Amino acid sequence: xxxxxxxxxxxxxxxxxxxxxxxxxxxxxxxxxxxxxxxxxxxxxxxxxxxxxxxxxxxxxx
Numbered sequence: 001x002x003x004x005x006x007x008x009x010x011x012x013x014x015x016x017x018x019x020x021x022x023x024x025x026x027x028x029x030x031x032x033x034x035x036x037x038x039x040x041x042x043x044x045x046x047x048x049x050x051x052x053x054x055x056x057x058x059x060x061x062x
Contacts, residue, residue, distance in 0.1 A: 013019035040048060 010019065014021065043051070
């Protein structure tokens, strides 16, 4: 229960500007971008195209 209250307080502080987001999320994003670029470079154009088509189809179903 203590962590729930702490999370609620943190969200309230973020909403009011009393607190700022930590840079941990920025580090994760940077690593994810690098991984995505490496994956794209390793895939053939046909594989990338098929992944894109599958993503479009998945969005249409929702």
